[in-house]
Amino acid sequence: MATHGNPHQERRPLAKKPNYDFERRRKEQDRKKKKDAKREERLQRKRDGLPDLEEGAEGAAEGGTEPQADGQA
Helix, strand or coil: CCCCCCCCCCCCCCCCCCCHHHHHHHHHHHHHHHHHHHHHHHHHHHHHCCCCHHHHHHHHHHHHHHHHHHCCC
């Protein structure tokens, strides 16, 4: 848009360039929050004397599926 006729008329800026650094930083912060929350939950479960969900789930899944896969019940 040319502004030759009216010197007081403002030029409209082009579309804003996306701020990828901001988006990347936000994702990293979200990942860190999630990781810290998981770590805190694991520590709390350890303090309470309960098994970790990850270890318990893996052990139950592996132990439960192996005899059926081999055909030995």
